[in-house]
Amino acid sequence: MNNWFKRNGIHLAIIGIFIALCFVYFSPALQGKALYQSDVLMAQGMQKEIMDFKAKDGKGPLWTNSMFGGMPAFQIWVQYPNNVTTYVISFFKTVFPNPIDTVLLYLLGAYLLFCVLRMNPWLAAAGAIAFAFSSYNFQIIDAGHSNKAMAIAFFPPILAGIILTFRRQYLLGAVLTALFLAIEIRTNHIQMTYYLFIALLIYVGIELYHALKSKTSKDFIKSFSYLAAASVLAVAVNAGMLWTTYEYSTETIRGKSNLTTDKSEPNNGLDRDYAYQWSQGVGESLTFLVPNVYGGASGPNLDEKSEVAKTLAAKGIPAEQLLPAMQQLAQVGLTTYWGDKQFTSGPWYFGAIICFLFILGLFIVKNRIKWWILSASILCLLLSFGRHLPFLSDLFFNYFPLYNKFRAVESILVIVGFLMPVLAILAVKEVAFHTEEPKKLQKNLLYSLYITGGLLIILIALPTAFLSFKTQNHGQFIEQLTQITNGDKGFADSIAEALVKDRISLARMDALRSLLFVLIGAGLVWALIRKKMNPQFVFIALAVVVLVDLWSIDRRYLNNEKFVDKNVLAQQFKPRDVDQLIMRDQSYYRVLDLSQGNPFSNSVPSYFHKSLGGYHAAKLKRYQEVLDKQFNGAINEDVLDMLNTKYLITADQNGQKETMKNRSTAAGHAWFVQKVEYVKNADEEMMAISSFDPKNVMVVDEKFKSLIDVSKVGYDGNGFIRLITYHPDHLTYEYSSGRDALAVFSEMWYEKGWNAYVDGEKIPYFRADYILRAAQLPGGNHKLEFKFEPTSYYTGETISLIASILLLLSLGYAIWMEVKRKEIQA
Structure with missing residues (x-):
């Protein structure tokens, strides 16, 4: 045991430093x-009934x-108790308070990767810090995108496990890949996992190319087979x-449109403009x-x-x-951010x-x-441009499987933010343990510095040479200022001109700041080349200056x-x-x-009521279509009735006083019903x-006609x-009818x-009124139950249990084999 601590003491010390950084x-x-x-906070509103x-x-x-x-709770909160990775994530969340757990996972995962890349531990620590403290990783924590942050971590x-597998450490690499990929999937942010898949697809392609070139295709096939098994x-x-996510996605706004008359509706996937x-x-x-070359975050950031x-x-x-x-003027565009996005929480600053x-x-x-890092980074950068580079973006959006299921295409820059530190730290390793002539390294150092x-x-001397520091609607902004200043066009122009000056000043200051850090970095690399400093000291110094650089920017956001206090x-x-x-x-x-x-972008009412509104990026498609057709403009009272909308809350013009309306026409x-109206589609x-009496008439698609026996x-x-009894996924009714x-x-x-089920016997039911359930019930006095029993969940959980046991057994065996191998080598 003492030998183990001696061998791993430096790793434990670095992990301790990581924990300390997070707590500080x-x-x-x-x-x-x-x-x-x-x-x-929005999630708390969504989850309230579930948690109760x-x-x-x-x-x-x-x-x-x-x-x-x-709606199903699959994308809100579900336990999945048979999934072993549920407990891995719960462990970190229990031991470390939010968001320390997330940032610590950023650091630990990246440190593992850099160690697998055979870095000096202190250099690996510098790389882990560079990845973890990238500004976007902290901005999403600030916004509350917890699942996204965990997925990025x-x-x-995952890459570490894949690299080990291609290095012919087949079992250990594959098991680690399976473990971390399983946790990655469990974080339940499929978009981030999907972007990682795109990058890894390129990596595997490059490995295949080199295997064919070096005639080691057998090793590649073996590695690929292990990785395929790990992925399965x-x-x-x-x-x-x-399974539940896939099944649900086909019925959401990411699925196929039910309507054919509305040409603006996408046939499959998200609307292009929405996604871009x-x-x-x-x-x-x-x-x-x-960081501030485009003004930083949206909002009134001026003092x-x-x-x-x-x-x-x-x-x-x-x-x-x-x-x-200035805060009031920010509502019409007085903001330091002047980019093309509707708003932003901050820049993508990598250091x-x-x-x-x-x-x-x-x-x-x-x-x-x-070459993998370069090609994957370029592709992801180009895809992040979205509507600004429609040729490539549309190619992926229209033809690449599942790509059109995701919105906010700039998010693919998480791959660039992940890969850039990897190549950066590899460069330092190359300098520290170089085989090239120092003169050639110095020459390349100068090229990079130039x-x-x-x-x-x-950017410092001539910032306006390439940048305008004006938004696309700068003219409209001046017009709004003119209206606010009671037609004083000169005053409006002077405010707009001052705003541009402030944006230029912010860009200059940060450019000067970045230049200082670049010179420090170049100095450390030069010291390595010239052997003026001990490499260990340089690595530690690099970790410190990278931390200072990124930490200070993260603190802005x-x-x-x-x-705040929890009572707040x-x-x-x-x-x-x-x-x-x-x-x-x-x-x-x-x-x-x-x-x-x-109301359809706010989950606060859902905390107290069964609401027609809410906040979620994956509403049921049919419900969204009803909102678009029946709630766009005037609200259809008939639809409110059929949805059993008993109460309507409104506010006065100032939004200060709320009033409640009791709708006596709610259907219950x-x-x-007395009558069925059949429709073709x-x-x-x-x-x-759009206009009917829901209490007396049900509107039914002809494809359900066989489920109604008009003779009875x-x-x-x-x-x-x-x-008579309510549970979200088990509703119990009693009824009486002579026929x-x-x-x-x-x-x-x-x-x-x-x-x-009627008296325990399963019966068919069908859709009515576009989004509701309906059924023909047998006459008499009976008990009717609706139970939510998705096969995708229950059968899927059985598969999860079996696979979790296999994963744990494989992990234990791989660790045992690794320990045994090291004992033999010793």
Whole structure:
């Protein structure tokens, strides 16, 4: 044991430093404070009903009725208890407070990769810091994109396992790949995993090319076979999650359109304009090197010393009113950010030193991994441009499998942010243990310095030579300023001119800052080449300066001010008077809250009510189509009735006072109808519900006609049907009818899991009114149950259990074999 500590002491020390860095950066978390994350708060609204039933039953339901009239919980919160990786993630979340757990995983995973690349431990630590503290990795934590952050954290260890496998450490490499890929998939951010897959596909292609070239195809086939088996195992471990996700995705806005008359609806996948909304501006790629070259984050980022403040002060605005005035003007475009995105949380800053070393790596690294990094980075960079490079983006969007399922194409830059530090650190390793002549290395060092330093000098001396520092709608911005200043065009022009000056100043200051770090990095590399310093000292110094560089930028976007007392977060879900009044009603109903902006982008009402609104990127397609057709402009009252919308919340013009309307026409949770109106397709069905009486008529697609026996059906005016017990995925009704009756249920249609039972016997049911469930019920007094029993979940969980056991056994065997191998070598 003592020998083990002696051999691994430096690794343990570095891990200890990583833990310390995380606790120092997020010190408020140790004081009992919590990070204010908007998406996490929205998630609490989404999950409230699920968590309430989890606390009651010991397990969460697979369906929730708190959002969008009802939807599967698969992409909100589901346990997947048979998946071993669930417990790995839970361990880190239990031991380390949020978001320390995520950043620590960033560091540990990257450190493993750099060790596998045979780096000196301190150089590996520098690489881990460069990857972990990349600005985007912290911005998504700030926004609350926890799943995305966790998915990114497992990029490096997956690559580490793949590299080991191609190095002929077949078993260990494959098992590590299976383990980390399984955890990656379990983080449940398929978009990030998909982008990693694109990059790894290129890596495998390059390995195949070199195997054919060096006539080692047998080794490649063996490695590839192990990796294929590892991938299958990782997928099997997540069978329950992947199966339900795939099944659900086909029914969401990412699936095929049901309507044919609306040409704007995509046939499959997301709408192109929606997917390209967040495209990286071509010029904004300069932020990799200079964080504020495009103004940083959106919003009022100017202080009293800014040119805009001076302009306002010269017009007579008092000093104490300058900040409020600039905040008000920010609503019409007074923001330092001037890129093409609707808004941004900050730049993609990879570090000035890392960019410099990346360029150096292109010159001096001989390993074939360089060509993979270069090709994958270029492809991902070009794809991130989205609408700015439509030829390539449309090619992938239209023809590359699943690519059109994802939005915010700029997110693919996570691959560039992952790969750039790898080549940068490989460059330092090449310098430290070089075989080339020092003169040649110095020459390449100068070339790299000329490229990065020269670009920075241009940005400092002549920033407007290539950049305008004006948004595309700069003219419209001046017009709005003119209106606000009561037609004073000269004043409006002076404000706009001052804003441009502030943007230029920000760019210059950060360019100068980056130049300083580039010179420090070049100095450390020169010292390595000339052997002026001990390599170990250089590696430690490099880790420190990279940390200082990235840490200071991260602090602009994620700092102590973002932490608040937990009771402050609790206040975000404090019920208003109207909420408390509505919650007195213990019956089953839905609420549409129009008092807090767009109800379909807000999950706060879902915290208190079964809401027609909500917040989720994967709504059911049919529900979205109803929103587009029946809620766009005037709200269709008939549709509100069929959705059992008993309460409507509105606010006055100032948004200060909320009022509640009790809608007596709501149809209820279930009802019998007198008449069936058949339609030929979804278009006619949508048209039919535009104006109809949902309490008396059900609109049914002809394809369900065989499920209705008109010879048995009759309307019993004295009949009734009522909900007697409620559980999100188990609804129990009792009913009475003298004859077979047609019943409509104010519940979302989702055929992949819901089953209907009368007195325990399974019966067929069908879709009515475009999005609701309906059934022909046998006459008499009976108990009816709707149970959500998706095969994809339950069978998938069985597969997950078997695969999890195999993964654990394989991991144990691989570790035993590795220990045995080292004992033999010793």
